Amino acid sequence: MIDRPGRWCYNLNSMHKPIAVSILFILLIVLAACRPAAGEAGEAGVAIQNVGSDTIVNLALAWAETYQTQNPDARIAVTGGGSGTGIAGLINGTVNIANASRQMKAEEMEAAEENGITPVEHVIARDAIAVIVHPSNPVDNLTLPQLSDIFSGRITNWSEIGGEDRPIVLLSRESNSGTHVYFLEQVVRLGDKHASILFSPDTLLMPSSEGISAEVRQNPNSIGYDGLGYVTPDQKTIAVAADAGGPFVPPSIETVNSGAYPIARDLYMYTNGEPQGAIAEYLNWIRSTEGQKIVGELGFVPLEVE
Amino acid sequence: MDDFPAGEAVRTIIVIAMKISRQIRQQLGFALLGITTVIVVLPILLLVGYIVAQGASAISWDFIAAMPRDGMRAGGLWPAIVGTLLLTLGTAVFAVPVGVAVAVYLAEYAQDTLLTRIIRLAIVNLAGVPSVVYGLFGLGLFVIFLQFGASILAGSLTLAIMTLPVIISTAEEALRAVPQSFRIVSLSLGGTKWQTVRRVVLPQALPGVLTGVILGLERAAGETAPILFTVAAFFLPRLPQSIFDQTMALPYHLFVISTQVPGMPVRIQYGTALVLLIFVLSMNIVAAITRSRFRAKRQW
Amino acid sequence: MKNSFYETLIERLIRVTGVLVILFLALIFLFLLREGGATFFEASLRDLLRTRWYPNEEQFGLLPLVLGSLMVTLGAAVVSLPLGLLTAVFIAEVAPRWVREILKPFIEVLAGIPSVVLGFLGMLVISPLIREHLGAPTGLTALSGSVMLGYMALPTIISVAEDALDAVPKSYRDAALALGATRWQTIWRVTVPAARSGILTAMMLGIGRAIGETMAVMMVTGNAARMPLTLNSFLMPVRTMTATIAAEMGEVAQGSTHYHVLFAIGLVLFLVTFLINLIAAWTIFRQGKRYGRLLS
Numbered sequence: 001m002i003d004r005p006g007r008w009c010y011n012l013n014s015m016h017k018p019i020a021v022s023i024l025f026i027l028l029i030v031l032a033a034c035r036p037a038a039g040e041a042g043e044a045g046v047a048i049q050n051v052g053s054d055t056i057v058n059l060a061l062a063w064a065e066t067y068q069t070q071n072p073d074a075r076i077a078v079t080g081g082g083s084g085t086g087i088a089g090l091i092n093g094t095v096n097i098a099n100a101s102r103q104m105k106a107e108e109m110e111a112a113e114e115n116g117i118t119p120v121e122h123v124i125a126r127d128a129i130a131v132i133v134h135p136s137n138p139v140d141n142l143t144l145p146q147l148s149d150i151f152s153g154r155i156t157n158w159s160e161i162g163g164e165d166r167p168i169v170l171l172s173r174e175s176n177s178g179t180h181v182y183f184l185e186q187v188v189r190l191g192d193k194h195a196s197i198l199f200s201p202d203t204l205l206m207p208s209s210e211g212i213s214a215e216v217r218q219n220p221n222s223i224g225y226d227g228l229g230y231v232t233p234d235q236k237t238i239a240v241a242a243d244a245g246g247p248f249v250p251p252s253i254e255t256v257n258s259g260a261y262p263i264a265r266d267l268y269m270y271t272n273g274e275p276q277g278a279i280a281e282y283l284n285w286i287r288s289t290e291g292q293k294i295v296g297e298l299g300f301v302p303l304e305v306e
Numbered sequence: 307m308d309d310f311p312a313g314e315a316v317r318t319i320i321v322i323a324m325k326i327s328r329q330i331r332q333q334l335g336f337a338l339l340g341i342t343t344v345i346v347v348l349p350i351l352l353l354v355g356y357i358v359a360q361g362a363s364a365i366s367w368d369f370i371a372a373m374p375r376d377g378m379r380a381g382g383l384w385p386a387i388v389g390t391l392l393l394t395l396g397t398a399v400f401a402v403p404v405g406v407a408v409a410v411y412l413a414e415y416a417q418d419t420l421l422t423r424i425i426r427l428a429i430v431n432l433a434g435v436p437s438v439v440y441g442l443f444g445l446g447l448f449v450i451f452l453q454f455g456a457s458i459l460a461g462s463l464t465l466a467i468m469t470l471p472v473i474i475s476t477a478e479e480a481l482r483a484v485p486q487s488f489r490i491v492s493l494s495l496g497g498t499k500w501q502t503v504r505r506v507v508l509p510q511a512l513p514g515v516l517t518g519v520i521l522g523l524e525r526a527a528g529e530t531a532p533i534l535f536t537v538a539a540f541f542l543p544r545l546p547q548s549i550f551d552q553t554m555a556l557p558y559h560l561f562v563i564s565t566q567v568p569g570m571p572v573r574i575q576y577g578t579a580l581v582l583l584i585f586v587l588s589m590n591i592v593a594a595i596t597r598s599r600f601r602a603k604r605q606w
Numbered sequence: 607m608k609n610s611f612y613e614t615l616i617e618r619l620i621r622v623t624g625v626l627v628i629l630f631l632a633l634i635f636l637f638l639l640r641e642g643g644a645t646f647f648e649a650s651l652r653d654l655l656r657t658r659w660y661p662n663e664e665q666f667g668l669l670p671l672v673l674g675s676l677m678v679t680l681g682a683a684v685v686s687l688p689l690g691l692l693t694a695v696f697i698a699e700v701a702p703r704w705v706r707e708i709l710k711p712f713i714e715v716l717a718g719i720p721s722v723v724l725g726f727l728g729m730l731v732i733s734p735l736i737r738e739h740l741g742a743p744t745g746l747t748a749l750s751g752s753v754m755l756g757y758m759a760l761p762t763i764i765s766v767a768e769d770a771l772d773a774v775p776k777s778y779r780d781a782a783l784a785l786g787a788t789r790w791q792t793i794w795r796v797t798v799p800a801a802r803s804g805i806l807t808a809m810m811l812g813i814g815r816a817i818g819e820t821m822a823v824m825m826v827t828g829n830a831a832r833m834p835l836t837l838n839s840f841l842m843p844v845r846t847m848t849a850t851i852a853a854e855m856g857e858v859a860q861g862s863t864h865y866h867v868l869f870a871i872g873l874v875l876f877l878v879t880f881l882i883n884l885i886a887a888w889t890i891f892r893q894g895k896r897y898g899r900l901l902s
Contacts, residue, residue: 078541080562176854345689346689346690350757407619415617428627435879438852474627524718557821
């Protein structure tokens with residue numbers, strides 16, 4: 001202590017603390033002022049920000065990985081968060097490519113214009129929304145009106161639709177998910193733009209597709225919906241008919257492309273304006289045979305490539 | 307429901323219990339307390355053991371040091387580990403100087419004024435703010451208002467403010483634990499107050515301060531909510547290059563792979579949980595060692 | 607003379623950092639107020655008190671979320687308060703020295719387990735158990751959340767309560783024993799009442815921790831914004847305020863009503879924990895003790 005005058009290391013330690021604090025704060029202010037110049041995304045070192053739909057995220061990830069092994073200069077950063085997140089990011093100007101499993105709403109388009117962003121839509125794959133249940137569930141077929149009643153809470157027990165006497169546990173994606181919005185509009189509201197019916201408040205909103213899968217896999221009471229690419233062999237898909245008379249069609253690549261499966265949709269990527277440079281190259285690659293091959297491998301429906 | 311036999315049994319037990327001697331009642335009481343403690347402690351042991359059992363098979367050098375492949379389902383955790391290390395370091399850089407300075411103020415310079423009471427109140431409150439509210443605050447101030455964007459800088463600053471209360475309180479305790487006699491001797495030998503603090507009190511309190519710092523950083527390393535909106539990313543093509551970059555982080559990574567990636571082998575999920583646990587608990591061990599060395603070596 | 611100028615400068619700087627702490631807290635409050643307060647220009651109070659939370663369609667009823675948080679916290683309190691107090695009593699008064707030395711670091715270990723790990727375990731292990739053995743439609747329930755939260759609040763309660771019990775002067779116990787009381791009677795009629803303000807503080811801090819927890823509840827409570835009005839609701843899913851913010855913040859466009867409402871929820875959380883901490887701190891200050899270990 002005091003009889004060890006040579007302990008300079010203690011000096012360094014304690015003496016410079018308040019000075020360090022002041023320097024740090026000055027640094028902070030200075031740092032705030034000089035940001036590195038935001039380069040064009042995709043150029044030397046600046047990553048393309050690819051954010052959005054959790055339905056698309058694994059596809060986007062697979063694309064990014066494959067593309068980057070082929071083009072080592074390319075830099076693509078992929079994050080999920082839901083279609084709403086990606087679109088919000090595009091509107092805020094923080095995202096280069098927004099993945100969306102639904103189309104942008106009119107309000108979002110307006111908000112984008114106000115921010116000086118011009119969203120351009122690109123269809124990058126197609127998808128079926130599969131209705132999934134536990135493998136032990138005896139129910140095989142459901143009509144759209146039945147699905148609407150189930151998910152809005154009007155039907156609450158499996159016995160009402162030919163199943164066992166069990167309560168129905170509803171699983172859904174979070175409200176920021178394009179899949180959620182699509183299902184609400186096309187299935188719960190049966191495509192009626194003026195309907196105002198909502199999901200039952202008892203619906204469990206799972207953080208993502210895997211959350212739904214995990215619960216369906218182990219809970220015989222459950223029913224959920226998700227992109228075809230997320231259905232695993234330990235789940236059972238329901239064959240869906242548009243109405244009580246029609247044919248019950250199971251979801252698959254063929255039934256989507258033929259139009260027979262009633263709950264099918266396009267998957268989108270939105271950019272600010274027509275894409276240029278590295279972003280354009282990436283999008284073209286995605287829509288090429290190579291990119292679409294990955295789509296098929298992941299269980300989505302590839303576009304018909306000319 | 308056949309409640310009655312059970313009700314009768316309970317009543318009988320109570321009557322008997324009241325007649326038993328105080329000594330036996332005391333033993334029973336102590337046993338009850340012991341059982342309660344076991345109820346608290348045992349599940350944790352079981353749960354941690356479960357993670358170890360399920361996740362140990364996934365641990366390998368590759369798992370730790372390689373980049374993730376195949377949509378995170380294979381390969382390693384390296385970017386997440388690096389990210390957590392960077393964030394912990396960033397938190398330390400901002401929180402330690404400020405925290406120790408405040409602790410010095412409270413222990414050595416402050417009088418019992420209204421201002422001091424308000425400062426202490428503020429510290430207790432900072433400790434109580436929910437982690438997701440810190441995330442909101444970090445988003446509002448650092449990401450949006452100061453325009454740092456989602457970055458290591460924003461994340462570190464947010465985590466730093468969150469960690470301040472822990473560092474301040476333990477550092478202050480450590481400083482106060484230094485006996486007054488040390489200060490008196492130093493002052494009587496002609497040292498100024500600041501010299502006394504700098505050369506006498508702080509060095510003596512250093513191990514205690516260090517313990518607090520480590521415990522605080524351990525908390526920061528394990529948090530997810532504050533980094534959700536301020537820095538974390540699902541997949542980045544390469545390691546972060548500057549403090550304005552986003553980064554992956556272990557807690558967020560565990561959250562993502564257990565809730566968002568389909569077909570994620572359960573083994574890898576448990577393995578990631580295990581790595582995070584090891585990371586955090588080893589800091590615990592270091593802190594405990596520092597604390598006991600402090601007790602052994604201190605000069606009073 | 608230069609020396610004393612330097613000396614004063616350092617002292618001033620150090621005092622400034624003290625004020626910084628207040629500044630941070632005020633900043634947090636101000637930001638929440640700024641972004642959250644705007645809600646009241648865009649949605650009426652009546653709108654916020656509705657029972658349906660569906661932001662996509664501009665339905666911002668906060669009641670299900672507030673009740674959800676309350677319910678999970680209540681359950682956590684029921685789990686952690688008795689267990690925490692009894693364990694603290696055990697560690698402070700009953701356990702032999704060697705047991706204490708093992709238990710105390712162990713409680714610290716529990717405190718260090720990240721909430722995302724507990725949520726992960728809750729999701730994979732506890733939820734299926736609750737579904738299979740308690741007959742709940744799904745294992746993702748308020749009860750699951752309460753159990754996980756209860757365990758997360760335990761270390762706080764135990765360590766603060768134990769400190770409080772430790773601080774009771776030995777003379778109190780000695781006097782009781784000298785008057786012929788058993789140790790058991792001494793604990794419950796002398797020591798615990800003497801430490802009651804510290805124990806109360808411990809409980810409040812534990813509850814504060816439970817209210818503010820995010821990741822664990824997000825992973826195990828199912829996140830369904832339903833109104834939990836009956837006792838049965840413990841076996842049904844709920845959605846807490848914290849999980850709502852974490853789940854939805856990423857998707858909001860800045861400046862939208864949804865954005866402002868989420869900040870308003872954050873403001874509510876801040877004020878609730880502020881109030882709890884205020885009461886807890888006031889109790890400590892009345893006794894003139896320091897709050898030392900309760901923050902670690």
